[in-house]
Amino acid sequence: MPKYNRLFYLQNISIILNYSYANINIRTKNIWRVEMIAKDENGDELIDVLKTDESKTNRYSPVTHSMVIVKIGNEYLMGWNHFRKSWEIFGGCIEKGESTKDCIVREINEELGLENADCKFIGLMKYKKAPSNFNPEPHIEYGGLYGMNLSKSSLDTIRKYRKDRAEIESLSFYSDISDKSTVSAIAEKLLKLWQ
Known part of the structure; x- marks a missing residue:
């Protein structure tokens, strides 16, 4: 050569x-x-919202909670979390034997007073969670994300029948919150996923 x-x-x-x-x-x-989408004041990072079928959420672990974005007309409804002192979307931890859908239907009933809520699955949120009372180590966690559109008349029902007033102290539309720094950074990003 x-x-x-x-x-x-x-x-x-x-x-x-x-x-x-x-x-x-x-x-x-x-x-x-991994680039994060948003980080809240507790150090939790929303990494991704996975587009998967609702029936396949059990392929991910651990799936610990479900959340719902509530839209009334063109407005996003938010709840003031008494314990975290921030405006958030609605939801909570999955109880034993519950699916992500079972969890969010129960949470909607507790926090908004609505029965048999018609919510749509958006995707599976993937978090890098900061150490907390639940887990002392940083870890990956998943949660179901749903969206729900309600009529303006449903606001009267919500105000009258919502049960969990100790945790969700008050309600407001996102546009009416003057100090946006009190809105959970993660919740604020998630709002954009439900039109």
């Missing part, structure tokens, strides 16, 4: 190896470094 051909051959191998190394680095970074 002529000398210049060997050199060209070696340069091509070097380029291929460097290209492969760069791809490995890029792929490794994508696996280990």
Whole structure:
């Protein structure tokens, strides 16, 4: 093989190896470094909202809670969480034996006083959770995300029949909240997923 051909051959191998190394680095970074969508004041990070079938949420673990975005007309309804001191969307922890849908139907009944709520599955939220009373280590957690449209007349029903007034102290439309810094950063991002 002529000398210049060997050199060209070696340069091509070097380029291929460097290209492969760069791809490995890029792929490794994508696996280990995940961009977050939002981070709340407790240090929890919303990493993604996975578009999956509602029936397949049991393929992910742990699925710990469900949340619902409530829209009345063109307005997003939010609840003031007494314990976290922030405006949030509605939802809570999954109880033993519940599916994500069972959980959100129960939570809608408790927090909004509505029975047999017609909510639609949006996707599965993926979180990187900060240490808390539930788990002292940072960890990955999933939660069902739903959306629900209500008529303006349903607001009277909600105000009259909602049960969990200790946790959800008061209600407001997102547009009426003057101090947006009191809105959960994660909830604020999630609102955009339900039109």
